[in-house]
Amino acid sequence: MTMTPRIAGTLVSLGLVALAIFAAIMGAGYGVIDDDGRVAGGFLPFATAVVVAVTGLLDARGRLKGGDEEEEGPRGPTTAVDIFGRDQKTRNRQLVKVLILIFGALLLVNVLGFLFAFAALIIAVSFFVEKKKILPTLAITAGTILVTWLVFDQFLQVPLPLGIFGG
Amino acid sequence: MLDNLVLGFQTALTVENLMWCFIGVLLGTIIGLLPGLGSTTGVAILIPLTLALEPVTALIMLAGIYYGAQYGGTITSVLISTPGEAPSVITALDGYQMARNGRAGAALAIAAIGSFIAAIISLALLMAFAPPFARWALNFSPVENFSIMLFGLVIVITFGGGSFARGLMMASLGVLISTVGVSVGFIDARFTFGNVNLLSGIPFVEVMIGVFALGEVLHQIRQGAVAPIRARFKDLMITKSELKRSFFPILRGSGIGFALGTLPGAGSTLASFMAYGIERKVSKNGSKFGTGQIEGVASPESANNAAANANFIPTLALGIPGGATTAVLLGAFTIYGLQPGPLLFEKQPALVWGLLVSFFIGNVFLLILNLPLAPVFAQMLRVPYGYLYPLILLTSFIGAYSISNNTFSIWLVFVFGVLGYLFKEYNYPLAPFVLGVVLGPLFEKAMAQTSAIGEGSFMIVLERPISLVIVIMTALMVVVPLLVSKIRSRQKAI
Numbered sequence: 001m002t003m004t005p006r007i008a009g010t011l012v013s014l015g016l017v018a019l020a021i022f023a024a025i026m027g028a029g030y031g032v033i034d035d036d037g038r039v040a041g042g043f044l045p046f047a048t049a050v051v052v053a054v055t056g057l058l059d060a061r062g063r064l065k066g067g068d069e070e071e072e073g074p075r076g077p078t079t080a081v082d083i084f085g086r087d088q089k090t091r092n093r094q095l096v097k098v099l100i101l102i103f104g105a106l107l108l109v110n111v112l113g114f115l116f117a118f119a120a121l122i123i124a125v126s127f128f129v130e131k132k133k134i135l136p137t138l139a140i141t142a143g144t145i146l147v148t149w150l151v152f153d154q155f156l157q158v159p160l161p162l163g164i165f166g167g
Numbered sequence: 168m169l170d171n172l173v174l175g176f177q178t179a180l181t182v183e184n185l186m187w188c189f190i191g192v193l194l195g196t197i198i199g200l201l202p203g204l205g206s207t208t209g210v211a212i213l214i215p216l217t218l219a220l221e222p223v224t225a226l227i228m229l230a231g232i233y234y235g236a237q238y239g240g241t242i243t244s245v246l247i248s249t250p251g252e253a254p255s256v257i258t259a260l261d262g263y264q265m266a267r268n269g270r271a272g273a274a275l276a277i278a279a280i281g282s283f284i285a286a287i288i289s290l291a292l293l294m295a296f297a298p299p300f301a302r303w304a305l306n307f308s309p310v311e312n313f314s315i316m317l318f319g320l321v322i323v324i325t326f327g328g329g330s331f332a333r334g335l336m337m338a339s340l341g342v343l344i345s346t347v348g349v350s351v352g353f354i355d356a357r358f359t360f361g362n363v364n365l366l367s368g369i370p371f372v373e374v375m376i377g378v379f380a381l382g383e384v385l386h387q388i389r390q391g392a393v394a395p396i397r398a399r400f401k402d403l404m405i406t407k408s409e410l411k412r413s414f415f416p417i418l419r420g421s422g423i424g425f426a427l428g429t430l431p432g433a434g435s436t437l438a439s440f441m442a443y444g445i446e447r448k449v450s451k452n453g454s455k456f457g458t459g460q461i462e463g464v465a466s467p468e469s470a471n472n473a474a475a476n477a478n479f480i481p482t483l484a485l486g487i488p489g490g491a492t493t494a495v496l497l498g499a500f501t502i503y504g505l506q507p508g509p510l511l512f513e514k515q516p517a518l519v520w521g522l523l524v525s526f527f528i529g530n531v532f533l534l535i536l537n538l539p540l541a542p543v544f545a546q547m548l549r550v551p552y553g554y555l556y557p558l559i560l561l562t563s564f565i566g567a568y569s570i571s572n573n574t575f576s577i578w579l580v581f582v583f584g585v586l587g588y589l590f591k592e593y594n595y596p597l598a599p600f601v602l603g604v605v606l607g608p609l610f611e612k613a614m615a616q617t618s619a620i621g622e623g624s625f626m627i628v629l630e631r632p633i634s635l636v637i638v639i640m641t642a643l644m645v646v647v648p649l650l651v652s653k654i655r656s657r658q659k660a661i
Contacts, residue, residue, distance in 0.1 A: 009593035016340065023343055023358070030355050037623030041353030044611050048343040055336035062330065082391025095388045099585070102381075102560065106577055114565065122557040130553030137554075144558055148565060156219060158569040 010063045017056035024049035097129050113163035119145045171520045172294070178521025179528055184227050187220065191228035192529045195235020196536065200243050200544055201555065206236030206492045207601070208383060211375035212562055214499050215569040222503035223518045227525040229499055233492050234286065234475050234529060237435070238537050241278040241468060242544055245271055254435035254471040257443045261456060261463030268459045272542070273405045277413050277461055278468040279537040280405075285421040285469035286530040289476040292425050294523055297512070301484035304509040307633070309616035312485075314628050314637040316610045319431030319487045321641045323599045325648055334599045337590075341603020342610060344369055350611055364575040371498045371604050373567045373579040378597060379491075380563040381580055382587020384556045389592070413465035416446050420469030427470075428477025431487040435474040436598070442470030476526055483507055483519060487606065491598050494605040502570075 003011075027049050030042030081087050086094070105121035112120070119141050126137040152158040178184065198209035209232045217225035240255035245262035258278065265274040307315070320342075324334035347358045348368030359365040420442040427438040446466035447453040456463045478489025486508035488494035500507045505515065512519050537544075563584075567576045590597060621627035628634045 005593070012589050012593050012595075013336075016336065020340075020343070026358060027346075030353075030357055033623075039615055039618040039623075041350065041355045041357060044607075044614065045343060045346045045357055048339040048346070051339040052336050052343060055332045055339070058332045059330070059336060062332070080391070084391075086391060088389075088391075091389050091391050095385060098385070098388055102581060106564075106574075106581055109574055109577065114568065118561045118564065122561060125557040125560075126553060130551075132551070132553050140554055140558075144561060148561060151216070152565055152569055156216070156569060158215075158565075159572055160565075160568070161574060 006063055006066060010060045013056045013060040013063060017053050017060065020049045020052035020056060024053060094129050098125060101125055101129070109161055109163070111163045113165050114160040115145050115149055116163070116165070118148075171298070171516060172524065174517055175520030175522075175524035178223060178517045179227065179524040183221075184224050184521065184525065185528065187224050187228040188231050188525050188529050189532050191231020192235035192238075192532045193536065195232035195237075196239040196242075196533070196544060198232060199236030199239020199241075201239075201550075205240065205379065205383070206233045207375065207495055208379040208563075209236055210492055210495045210499070211372055212380055212566040214372055214495075214502065215566045217499075218502070218569075222505060223521050225503060226496070226499065226518070226522050227529075229496055230479075230522060230525065231529045231532075233496065234472065234526065235533060236492075237472055237475055238279060238282060238533050239544070241282075242275060242541060245274045245278070245464075254439040254467075254474070256436070257439050257467045258464055258471075260443070261458070261460050264457065264459030265461065265464065270459065270461075273409055273461065274464050275541040276405050276538060277409065277465050279534055279541065281413060281417040281420065281465045281469040282472040283530055283534040284417050285424060285471075285473040286476055286526065288418075288421045289425045289428070289473035290523065290527050290530075293476055293480060293526075296429070297480050297484055297523070300480055301509045301512040304484050307485075307509070308620070308631070309613045310620060310627055310631055311634045311637065313610070313613035313617045314634040314641070315431065315485060316487060316606055316613060318637050318641045318644070319481070320599070320602060320606065320610075321644045322430055323490075323602045325644050331645075331649070333594075334596050337596055338599035338603040341600040341605075342607040343603075344374065345371075345604050345607020346611065350608065353615070364573065368608070369579065369604075370571065370576070371495070372502075372570050373576050374583050374604050375495050375498075375601065376563045376567045377580040377583025378587030378590065378600070380559060381584025382591055384559055384563075385584065385588035386591045387552065387556065409461050412452075413461055416450065416462040416466035417469045419446060419449070420466035420471075421473045423466075424470030424473030424475075425477045428474030428489055429480045431481035431485060431489060435471045435478070435490060438474035439467035439471040443467040472530075479523070479526075483511055483522075484509060486511075486609065488602060491601040494601045497605055 024046055027042040027045030027047075030045065031040035032043045032046050034040040082091070101121055101124050105117045108117035108120065111117070122141045122144065123137055126132045126140070127134055153160055179188070194213070195206065195209060199206060210229050213229065213232060217228060220228070237254065241258055241262070244255040244259040245266050247263075262274045262278070265271065320338050324331060324338050345368065348366050349356045350368075356366055423442045423445060424435070424438040427441060428435065443456075443463060443466060446462055447456045450456070450460070450462045452460045452462060474489075475492075478493045481487045481489050482493040482497055486497065486506065488497045497507055505511065505518070564577045564580055567580045568574065570576060587597070589595075590600070617625060617627060628638055
């Protein structure tokens with residue numbers, strides 16, 4: 001079953017409402033007004049969280065009612081086939097794969113080091129998700145990683161995580 | 168003022184600053200035309216690279232990226248009807264139609280010429296108005312600052328796109344996120360859940376990189392690629408009649424852009440949309456707008472550039488950003504240890520005037536680059552996105568990491584990237600969110616001070632004349648659009 005953009009948008013708004021209610025409760029716990037009647041540390045978190053919760057509910061209601069059709073759905077040619085012949089379903093699958101690969105690369109940063117983890121990410125995305133040829137992919141990855149190492153490690157002296165290669 | 172100008176030229180015309188200005192506008196143009204990048208993303212990603220530079224040089228380069236991206240955004244608007252920047256959205260209406268009619272080059276050329284003229288006009292106005300404005304703002308107490316920040320937030324909520332409720336939600340969410348950690352004036356750490364990385368708050372650069380860079384990449388993957396229209400060098404020639412037709416639209420666009428750009432929170436998007444709307448009303452060819460009319464490109468492009476420059480008035484003089492990119496630039500100021508606001512003009516005249524003069528130099532570079540090289544830049548649209556976005560991912564994550572040298576930053580980018588994707592996908596306006604995140608700490612400080620001055624009561628904002636005027640303007644900003652939309656819907660019903 002596929003979720004319509006209207007329902008998905010409503011769920012995002014409701015998710016923000018839930019987050020805001022949690023933040024409002026915590027914000028109230030920090031103290032909203034102090035003994036002198038002045039605002040305390042919890043005032044702004046509480047006030048903004050309440051506003052997010054109320055406007056989020058209004059937004060969710062508006063989306064469910066389909067108030068402004070033009071605003072509801074995702075932008076752009078969501079059902080069309082793009083210049084590479086990929087339809088919306090394929091692109092959705094690509095999106096999920098890329099998200100999983102990024103998550104994996106971030107987990108690998110402390111294991112393989114920053115540059116190797118991201119080299120693996122670039123190769124995986126270009127070759128497996130985007131179906132690019134392996135040789136140009138490897139060449140672009142090697143070039144990019146080399147430039148990144150020169151700029152960040154050598155020029156800016158950023159201490160990049162080295163993982164198991166750190167000794 | 169002449170002394171200040173001389174000081175500005177002395178600062179901006181050093182070999183190093185000229186070189187970084189050129190690099191900034193060139194990178195900005197490229198960033199503006201590449202899908203998945205924009206001026207806000209570009210500035211956010213490249214801040215770490217500027218840490219090794221002098222603050223004035225770094226700001227000259229970052230500002231160059233900002234207005235360079237406006238030019239680049241136009242190229243994608245015209246050639247693939249996919250604006251690289253929000254202010255270029257309206258340009259796509261007539262610009263893309265011109266391209267389909269074989270006038271892509273003329274559309275790009277008039278955008279470059281219009282933007283250049285607008286930049287020069289707005290710079291002259293900026294130099295004339297910013298210093299007295301800053302002197303006037305020196306009288307502002309925390310009460311006025313609180314009112315003006317509220318005003319800025321309300322403007323961006325009203326005109327940031329989407330409904331008022333959605334804008335208010337996003338601005339509040341931004342402020343809420345900014346309250347994480349220990350705040351100035353309060354002892355308790357908030358929303359840290361025992362994580363020491365959160366004690367100093369959620370850093371805005373990571374939020375911006377996540378929302379704009381990663382969020383946009385994910386959004387583009389879902390959108391799919393569009394074939395660009397080829398722009399040839401010989402098509403760049405504008406006819407005499409096209410130039411004549413564009414003259415007044417450029418002037419009108421510049422005026423509208425400057426006026427709206429000076430408002431805190433208004434940004435270039437509002438300016439370009441309003442300039443297009445007004446031009447459609449006053450132009451002889453107004454009824455044909457949307458079919459490829461050059462006035463429909465000249466006016467919003469001029470407005471967009473004028474507003475980009477005028478945005479620096481509230482940013483430099485008040486410390487309140489004009490739009491999303493100036494909000495990120497404002498954050499960059501603080502990274503370099505500078506505090507934008509009225510005192511900046513007195514304390515750092517070389518920096519302020521060097522920066523302002525660099526806009527002029529940068530726009531000259533851009534005209535030289537864009538008039539003959541627009542077709543060359545357009546070739547970059549042919550770089551397969553499948554190769555491009557993994558590189559954007561690497562740049563984004565390493566940029567975020569290098570600010571704090573902490574892997575926590577890259578997880579923040581991931582979380583805000585997913586959030587940014589959802590926001591873009593389901594049309595939550597991003598400008599109010601960004602302004603909320605950036606203004607949040609300043610807003611909270613001003614609010615706490617106002618509460619202390621008023622001994623717990625906020626009625627003090629109505630007791631001071633300047634603050635009262637700002638509060639009335641803020642109220643009007645909320646009430647008038649609501650009334651107008653009610654009247655319109657009633658008229659529709661009749």
